[in-house]
Amino acid sequence: MATTELTRSSRIYSLLHSRWPQFVLRALTLAGFIFTILSGLWGSRVGSHNFAIIFVWIAWWSALKLFFIPLGGRTWCSICPIPLPGEWLQNKGILRSRGAQTQPGKRWPRFWRNTWLPVFGFVLVGWFGAVILTSPQATAFVLLGLFLLATVLSLIYERRAFCRYVCPIGGFTGLYARLAPPIVQVMQPSLCAIHTPKTCYEVCPWGQYPPALKTSANCGLCMECLRACPHENISLNLRPWGAELPSAAKLGLDDIFLALTMLTTAAIDTVIFLGHWGVFKSAAYTVGSPAWGIFAASFLLITLGIMPAFYTLVVWIAQRMRKERFSFKRSLAYYGPILLPLGLMSWMAFTLAFASTKSSYLLPVLSDPLGWGWNLLGLTNRVPTGQTSSFSLSLQTLLLAGGAMSAVETARKLSRSKRESMPLLAFIASYAWIMMWLLLG
Amino acid sequence: MKHIKGMLLRITQPRWRAALIFILAAAIILGTPVPRSTTSTGQRYIRVEASRYAFTPEQINLSPGERVTIELVATDVKHGLSLDGYELDLEAEPGQPARATFVATQPGVYRFRCSVACGNLHPFMLGKIQVGPNLPLIRGSLLGAIAILIALYRPQHYDQSAPNGNH
């Protein structure tokens, strides 16, 4: 399967070149986002009857994990409303790109030019996940907080610094975008070589340099480069799924840690939300109680300690089986690509399990978004208790098995010998089996 | 005829063979139905207590064909018990327990959930009933093992023409 150049079609090209389609989508997501915050703050306290809970944690989360990321990489980032006011203020206009009128903004501090802040953000949300996912007000505050933070950071720092270096959603989206098909590429590198102004880099809100773009990890698919290039030399391509494996364009230690955090939180969230152990749910929910203290400590211990230690051990053993050794730090990053398909598939399976029993809430909540007893669409009725279908279970099995398969294939490609891949295999097999046990069994 | 031959040749190239074997294995492992149990193998009475947000006992293991009577006792507010895959839906309030009987004909693992809104964590108030062996996990483990073996043993075939070199 070769790379497909999407923008070869003039219709697609003009859709991406014009600012209007993307703007309309973003205006709509902004309106929806503001409505979500209002609904969370002002609407019913009963989560199942509030637009904020149902549309953020069931509709949008499922769309993100099951479609946007696996098929489109950072496509959500291209229509995300969170940085919008900041961008408009920076560019002093809605339909404007970065240019002469854009205020310069400070460079994002070097110490934080990595994925560590998104890791912390994600761990924080996971820590309080049981409360956030069930309280409309908590959801609203989290969204409002991200919104305000993005806007303030846009006024101080250059470009979409929040999106690239702070946003917890952006963190894992970028991580798994390495597996997804879309990638922005230059068509004729020779043209770029003789083009001195490098307009594409000037306008890119993500600080990417299109001629050298090898990975989709940090490209927000905003298409500003495509619009700005005077030679129309930029195209949007679709490459085969998982094309960046195993090289994955140099994962850093921060990316590895994020990937491990994603694996751990997928398992912990499955235990809390889909498991049958009531004691963990209550512990995760009653923030401030001694039980929650134990939960919080265990959560941190497993996420920040046990899982990274397990991975480190596995890498150490694998590395010893290899004839020529790298530095240990490099080997941690070197074997990292196995974590990507494993993590994405596990999150997809979890999301499927989580959302499939609650999908029947979507239409009634559209009919009565604030939970005030409205019946806008005539669909407000008592929602039947959802059930897990065998179809959903089969799909989850396929995802987990497929993720393990892809991870093992990556491990093999990274290893010089079967012996070297054995510890990696053990890691992959044990994690995949634990997820299967939690989700299916 | 030439088309079909050409297609078959392409499909059995290593890079498609893996996917084909995987899909075939998945279809067999996930699709094979397990026979329902028709003979009755005994009776059981299980008292399930419900509180916010847990059932006690949380896990119930049954033998296929067992005739089970469940008594739901709510201990703090009104709760419900709805069993996936069976027509079982009970509601109980403190002081007024409810009973229902069903026959565990279909082997597998089923969740039972609270069916009466009892607070914020209500959608996550779950328990588990296992009838016979843990079938979904067995299927999953089998498929997972086959998937790993496929990935481990398929020949490393690098396609020189594709720009990124894989698949």
Added chain:
Amino acid sequence: MKQEYLARAIVVTLLVLVLALPVIGKTLWRLQNPTVLEMRARLPESGGWSPSTITVRSGQLLTLRLTSEDVVHGFAIGKLDQPEIEILPGEFVETTLILSTPGKYVFYCTRWCGPNHWRMRGVINVIGDGPTPTPEPTPLYLGLEIDLDAPHQAEVIPDRVVEPQRGSKLQDRLPSYTLEQATYLSNSPASLWMRLRAEPSLRDLNDDDLWDLVAWVWEQHTSAQEIVAAQELYAENCAACHGETGKGDGVMMRDLPPPAPDNHTPAHNERTRPPDWSEPRQLLGASPALLAGKITRGGMGTGMPYWGPIFTPEQIDALVAYLYRFAWNALSKETPAHP
């Protein structure tokens, strides 16, 4: 430039729409339903009914829009015959009341929502003109000066199963006062038995015959329908604490220590479970007036709710008659699960 202004106009329009939707929705609704009062139910620990006091003129339509913000609650008004209304979280249900008799009405929650469920009550004050409410009779225990908190262990109890049918065969032997309402109300089964034992005309009957007679007398003061109604009242209101079999082992009482039968006025940290009514000495030593008094007034610090504003005197009498069955049935060899 025009495009920029159009874009800004679109953004502003969408935001205004989004902000207006809840505001307009709420305003429109208020305009269309000016007389509807929104009544929110929350767990008693989180505030209970909101509002908890309503004042309305007699004969005026009162439409309540009920909703719950946490668990399943229920709404009913004490002493009125209207059916209760179940309130599901996030759902809205409307009910219209017309109260023509002025006075104070107590509304209460009818779905167990935790240990403080019985405290979830509110008041509807009906003011203005209307028929003067018939005053309720003073509870008998006050007239008889019964100390509700004094221990009431039966002095004697039967030592075998009582059979009221056997007692009915001997009914002609009973003195006339036995069947009077006043006698029934002011005597416990044990005290009536002792009075009959002291009757010279009944000296030939043995102790067991007298117990059969007492049980038969007790049956005469109630009816099958009353018992069925009381059974339902008991299951909905009492079983959660007193237990389905009256043993005081209801789910709400699990964390409390077993009862000390002689202490009816415990300090707050000495709360115990209710007494075990399958122990015959408990109920057979209590008169219907005493039991009715306890139900009406509640316990002094024991946690027993006061049902005076909620149950009608007829309901209380039915409940009292039902309660004795816990004691009578405990004597039988096979105690049924439900009396």
